[in-house]
Amino acid sequence: MSESSRRPRQHNPEESPTKAMAWALVRLRDEHELSLGQMAKSAGYTRSTLSRVTEGESLPKLPQLQAYLKGCGVSSPPWETLLKHAQEAVRHENRDIKSLQDFAVALKSRCEADLPKQSSDKLLPDASVLATTWHRVASSTLESAATTPLPALPALPAPTEPEEPEPSRQERPKPHPPTVRPAGTDDSMRSEQPSSPRSAAGPLPPAAKPPPTPKPPRTSGRHMGLIGSATVLALLASGTVWAIAQNNGTPSHGRAPSDRQTTATTPTSPAEPSPDDPSMERLNAARKGKVKWNVGVKRDQPGLSGKVGNKWTGVEIEYAKAVTEALGIDPENIAFFPRGTSGRAELLENNEVDMFVGTYGISEERKKGTADHPAVLFAGPYFSTPEKIMMQASEGPNNAQIRGRSIQVNALEDLPDDTRVCVVQGSTADIFLTQQKKFEKRDKQSDYSLCVNNLDENYDAVLTDFTILQNFVQENPGKFVIASDPFGSPEYYGIGLKQTSFALQREVCKAMEKTADRAKELYGKFAQQEAKVISDLTECPAA
Structure with missing residues (x-):
């Protein structure tokens, strides 16, 4: 899948003001259940331009934000004001908590106004807590970067005079400086660089002596060592800051944070099985009560799924609990996430939910995916x-x-x-x-x-x-x-899973087999006029 059609990243709003702004914009798109392609048509911009707005690496520029809001069909001025607060917060992130508090208050207010379906105000802590968290993360990041000892740098060899005049630049490429890596870094952590002609083809043959040319002034070995050391120190320090910033975020309210990144998908064919299924890590952690098991459900469907006060009720809710319990997870450890029909695949692909139980019809189009919607893996039907x-x-x-x-x-x-x-x-x-x-x-x-x-x-x-x-x-x-x-x-309902969660699919299928009687009990009252409970799990892999 091209960069322009990838799904937006999911961010932890408590990590930094920049991440919080990206988080809110992703939620805004989810609120209106729009694909990137639909937004691009409305805004008159490319999908690549719009996708960069929610990358979370930096705050969006004003024209990009305006295009994104136009694609969502949302009034631009309130979000432009929010962007100004965010810019001030980022500018004074580790020094002035007042600017962080102003942005946190504005963010909460904007979410309450524009994200009513998602109850986003409940997914964010109080503004004062949010600002304090940002300030603590930024301060600890800088402090850690300053106090983390850097590995000793080996001395650079002093240059020696060549016995013969050096060949011209066209005859011999300038050799690469020696690579300095921190102790304990293996090859998997190093970006691959094209090898120099000397390393690829062995020693260069003796070059023909050209006419003598004036030599450029040489830099002393000591001077070269100082420049190289300073460069490496700067790179290592920036890498340390980045690594700490990535790991100092506080978990989001309402659901456990995910350490998985969204992978690109091919809309014309299902993904291949992954030998290391990250969904199994989530399953095992949920079994131990370390994380919530996130289940996507439909909202406002009488008798099937709905929320009365703070409690989710309905046949689909009870079935989701039964399957979850059969997976070895305490039903009290479930977090339900409501979503409409058109946004279900995105929830799964973006790792916001672990499975979706909500009148999810199995079809070839949904299993293969489209340009606007990622593919879905199903367990069932039931x-x-x-x-x-x-x-x-x-x-x-x-x-x-x-x-x-x-x-x-x-x-x-x-x-x-x-x-x-x-x-x-x-x-x-x-x-x-x-x-x-x-x-x-x-x-x-x-x-x-x-x-x-x-x-x-x-x-x-x-x-x-x-x-x-x-x-x-x-x-x-x-x-x-x-x-x-x-x-x-006829529509055949299945449990939706992320397209690469093949190991989890096997576990869910086993759980559905264990809960077959419970499914008949729950859905039996709907079994009329060609509607019926299904026991043949044709979407499940053979045992």
Whole structure:
């Protein structure tokens, strides 16, 4: 995958003001569930330009920030003010805690205003705590860099006079200075450099004597040693500062930090198995209670998954707990992360969640990935459901209100051309309508509840999984009606995993086998009208 289509890094906002700014911008994009390609089209900039805004190595420049915000469809001035606070905080990071406090307050305020779905204010500590953490990390980084002893440098050999005149620059390349490395550094930590002609082809043959040329002034061996020592000291000190800065961050609130980096993916084919699956490190740590087990779930799906107060409830939530417990993890050690349909693959790819349990339909497109969405590895399936249509009820069996008219609708073909259709972006129904070139002017929302809540005013029909729709019908007796005939192919739900987590997939599949009876108990009440519990885990590798 090219640099311009990689997913943004996930940052620890407590590490530094720069990381916090990048963290907030990544969350802003997640809030609107936008791909980099979609943002680039809206902003009129390349994906590469927009991706650099959230790299977290330095604060974005104002034009880059404005382009990023335009891609998100967000008002620019409040974030420009936040950027000014961030610049002041970075300028005085280890000296003036007041500027850090001002930025922390502005950051909290901006997140509360623009990131309501993610409850980002709860993922950040109090502003005073955040500023104190930044100040402590910056101060300890500088102090550690100043007190860390540097390895002794070997003496550079004094130059000797050549017996013959030196060949011209064209005849013999200037030799590389000797490489000085800290003690204990192995070859794996050293960047590969092209070898010089002398090392690659052995000693140079004697050069023909050219006409005598004036020699340039020579630098004394002592002077060369001082310059080389100063350069190496500077490089080692900067490397020490970088290493300490990378390891002095305080864990984020709400979930355990991840030490894994997002890897580039090829959208046309699944990733190859990795011999060292980092997800297993997370699993073993969660089993010991050292880290939270992060589970992605859908939000606002009646009967399936939702949050009442501070408690997550629903069939999908209970199933996620059962599988987690079968993995050897205490269910109390779960942290749930809500996300809409179009943002699930990104959560997994960016290591924000360990697995996703949320009406996640298995398809070849999702397994292979696209230019806008990374590939997903599945375990399962555990349930199947047909795709159906829900409308506002009218008088008569299967009658629906379409543009104020009472029409009998049994199948997709019965919907008039002027029907106002709503789907969730990236859902199976959305993909099906695109392939069939039907209702191309449909609205695409991030959540089913946004479609359903506007069904009587802005929309005439909502298309999605029957299992999702029937729960809305049960919560609103007499208000909605579901067409009798399904469309497209049945949806098979699986547990989503990062595309390289093959070892974790085997563990999850074992856990699903252990919890087969629990799955029947939980999903049995939804097993009607072609919806059914699945026990044949066809996406799981053979034992």
